[in-house]
Amino acid sequence: MKPLIRFALDSVMYVARGSAIFYGWIIFLGFLSFLMLLGAYEQFTKGMIVTNYNDLVSWGLYEAQFVFLVGVAAAAVTVVFPSYVYHHKKMKEIVVLGELLAVSAVCMVMIFIMFHMGRPDRLWHLIPVIGIFNWPHSMLTWDVIVLNGYLGLNAICAFYYLFMKYTGREVNKLFYMPLVYISIVWALSIHTVTAFLINTMPSRPMWFHSMMPIKFIATAFAAGPAMIIISFLVINKFTKLKIADEAIETLAQIVTWCLGITIFLGLSEVVTELYPSTEHSFSLQYLIFGKHGLTGLVLWYWSAVVLLLAAFFMLLTPSLRKNHKLWLPLACAFTFAGVWIDKGMGLVVPAFIPSPIGEISEYAPSAIEIVNTLGGWATGLLIFTVLAKGAIGVLLGELKYRAATDLASEFSSEWQPVVHSSEEICK
Amino acid sequence: MSEPRDKDEKKKDAPLKPDEASRREFLGGAGLSVTAAALSGAGALLSGSDEAEAKATWGEWFQKNYRLMTEDEKREAVLRLEKRYTEEFGKQTTVDSAPAKEGVLFGYALNIQKCIGCRRCVYACVKENNQSRDNPEIQWIRVLKMEKGNFLAGDMDKGYPDPAGIQVGGNAYKNSGVVLEGEHYYEPAEVPEKGYFYFPMQCMQCEKPPCVKVCPVRTTYRDPDGIVVIDYNWCIGCRMCIAACPYWARRFNWGEPNLPAEEMNPVTHYLGNRPRMKGVAEKCTFCLQRTRQGRYTACVEVCPVGARKFGNLLDPDSEVRKILEKKKVFRLKAELNTYPKFFYFMD
Incomplete structure (x- = not known):
């Protein structure tokens, strides 16, 4: 038990010390999270009437984040898969960071689910045995299973790996590898099930097509690794951990091709819907061109098109893709923003317009929705920053169990306090 | 043309006779036992109401899904609610828990040829079913206005532009017949x-x-x-049902419902018109608080032209069955295979 307690204490001590930039970043995120708590209080006491949701558009900004972030979580597999299936050496060294991003993303997903619920106080009704879990009929129950399972898998994998590294022991492959392989398949399942959650409702024609799961996966594997690349570049700049260019290049190629597939699938959908132009395409028409003079999402949609095409051509050009100073981060930011628009508000909102009785009304988020959404993201990034900082400490060897290195037998040994020099701590 | 006769028909063929006398004496008759229970509940409330209120809240929060409750638990839940509503609205409220009758399958038929769009059904429904009046305003019935078919001679030549001068399509069409275009805000003088x-x-x-x-x-x-039906106390407010309904039938209590005490209908059913809370879904229940007691729904009763028909689909002699047999009937969005028990017909 002692190494475990020591691991926890050492990690807290390690993470709590940092540069001024680090503190500034934490305070900034903490402030946004605090605003979210105020917003949450407002929403949970007054009800969802503080949002701009209405009888026609009953899903909005929160569900957009939910769908998008499930994709980011699933995208951890773009780090895990090359590492353990193709034995990409450089990637393997930092695979744990991908898993931690997945953990953070699932935490964000949970936050947005809370904001989505009309009665968060009754969430226990969903818990099997004490509540009723309408499984296998309800797609939502499948989503609950896969998301919680995914959170558990990634948390266990990341923790186990880091703890072993911390105590200086070898990873037990018989335990660890099966979990890794399960998590690879599981990553695909979380996004597939999220697609099934919304595309199994014929009442919403825009979602009701079988391309949804593959489109979800392709967009996720474009936006997710784009975010991972950006965080790797930040880590390279601000910490002593140096992530190899090879690892970043592999991810950049994954982004490129998944972006290409995303664009192709988007084009296929547009042609299939708009050529015959049946009622089935009304939502898409509203999104792309506006309908009956209402054009709330038109600029939104076309900005995503421009961002995604620009990012694709930047990434296709090797000299730009390999430029880690400007072009690669820019392309990744474009990809991330483009997918966030296209698969967030651009996917969720128009499905409710027109309504099942053909009424067209517009929706724009309220101030409280925006505050809560920013806060949700800030909380997730806060979690990721803290987890990643600890993980980097372990990977660098700055955070390690002293007793293990000194003594041959780990568990019979007496615990000795770890003493960091002040230089070590301030890196 | 057939208005008066139609009303007679309703009386004559009614499978469920809406008996005026029994309606007036409803509180003294069918709901006697529940009323007595409510009385005793109100009595308990008067002695130490704070404690009772707290108990009711916790009791409600921990109660099971209605369908899985034992008879005792149902009784307890109903009493708890009666107590709370009676106090909250300052009038004696009954919460019925009558189960479905055997051999009954309720069905509805609406004559779109007769409907005049007066929306009396909409307001009768709101009055009967205790919907939130304002912010959020909730109505279970929507009356859509449909334009009668016409083609516009003036638009004959405005075909799709074609450079070769060969017209490929016309623009003289207008939507006509039953097209879901969502016009339900009409406010004409007549x-x-x-x-x-x-x-x-x-x-x-x-x-x-x-x-x-x-x-x-x-x-x-x-x-x-x-x-x-919906157990409002078990609903978690995820709105999956609202997204999945192809008929836009479900409404959500976005905020705490506003139901003025003087307008509240105290004759309620657990699964029907009892007052709701914020964050839960609701919808039409065919007025089960009435229909399970052998009465018509509020919308059927109020319709001035007799466009609305209601009855037991399992009874070959019921009015709805006769309509299914003799009239031209259709269901809305039949291609979705949801098999509505709400039929539209024309004479």
């Missing part, structure tokens, strides 16, 4: 308006309800008499 007909919509009580399938906690389900 109805019916010339050139329009009307198309009321409400919960279709599907035999294969998509809303029930997607509910993650089984708070909404189909009772044996075919009515899709």
Whole structure:
């Protein structure tokens, strides 16, 4: 038990010390999270009437984040898969960071689910045995299973790996590898099930097509690794951990091709819907061109098109893709923003317009929705920053169990306090 | 043309006779036992109401899904609610828990040829079913205004532009007949308006309800008499049912419902018109607090032209069955295979 307690204490001590930039970043995120708590209080006491949701558009900004972030979580597999299936050496060294991003993303997903619920106080009704879990009929129950399972898998994998590294022991492959392989398949399942959650409702024609799961996966594997690349570049700049260019290049190629597939699938959908132009395409028409003079999402949609095409051509050009100073981060930011628009508000909102009785009304988020959404993201990034900082400490060897290195037998040994020099701590 | 006769028909063929006398004496008759229970509940409330209120809240929060409650638990839940509503609204409230009757499958038929778009059904429904009046305003029935078919001679030549001068399509069309275009905000001085007909919509009580399938906690389900009901106390507010309903039948209590005490209807049913709370879904229940007691729904009673018919689909002599047999009937969005028990017909 002692190494475990020591691991926890050492990690807290390690993470709590940092540069001024680090503190500034934490305070900034903490402030946004605090605003979210105020917003949450407002929403949970007054009800969802503080949002701009209405009888026609009953899903909005929160569900957009939910769908998008499930994709980011699933995208951890773009780090895990090359590492353990193709034995990409450089990637393997930092695979744990991908898993931690997945953990953070699932935490964000949970936050947005809370904001989505009309009665968060009754969430226990969903818990099997004490509540009723309408499984296998309800797609939502499948989503609950896969998301919680995914959170558990990634948390266990990341923790186990880091703890072993911390105590200086070898990873037990018989335990660890099966979990890794399960998590690879599981990553695909979380996004597939999220697609099934919304595309199994014929009442919403825009979602009701079988391309949804593959489109979800392709967009996720474009936006997710784009975010991972950006965080790797930040880590390279601000910490002593140096992530190899090879690892970043592999991810950049994954982004490129998944972006290409995303664009192709988007084009296929547009042609299939708009050529015959049946009622089935009304939502898409509203999104792309506006309908009956209402054009709330038109600029939104076309900005995503421009961002995604620009990012694709930047990434296709090797000299730009390999430029880690400007072009690669820019392309990744474009990809991330483009997918966030296209698969967030651009996917969720128009499905409710027109309504099942053909009424067209517009929706724009309220101030409280925006505050809560920013806060949700800030909380997730806060979690990721803290987890990643600890993980980097372990990977660098700055955070390690002293007793293990000194003594041959780990568990019979007496615990000795770890003493960091002040230089070590301030890196 | 057939208005008066039609009303007579309703009386004559009524499978469920709405008896005026029994309606007036409802509180003294059918609901006697529940009323007595409410009285005792109110008595308990008067002695130490704070404690009772707290107990009711906790009791409600911990109660099971209604369908899985034992008879004792149901009674307890109903008493708790009666106590709370009686105190909250300052009038003696009954919460019925009558189950579905055997051999009954409720069905509805609406004559779109007769409907004049007066919306009396909409307001009768709100009055009967205790919907939130304002912010959020909730109505279970929507009456759509449909334009009668016409083609515009003036638009004949405005075909799709074609550089070769060969017209490939015309623009003289206008939507006509039953097209879902969502016009339900009409406010004319008088109805019916010339050139329009009307198309009321409400919960279709599907035999294969998509809303029930997607509910993650089984708070909404189909009772044996075919009515899709909601246990408002079990609903988690995820709105999957609202997204899944192809008929836009479900409404959400975005905020705490505003139901003025003086307008509250104190004769309620647990699965029907009892006052709701914020954050839960609701919809038409075919007025099960009435229909399970052998009465007509509020919308059927109020309709001035007799466009609305209601009855037992399992009874070959019921009015709805006769309509299915003799009239030209259709169901809305039949291609979705939801099998509504709400039929539209024309004479």
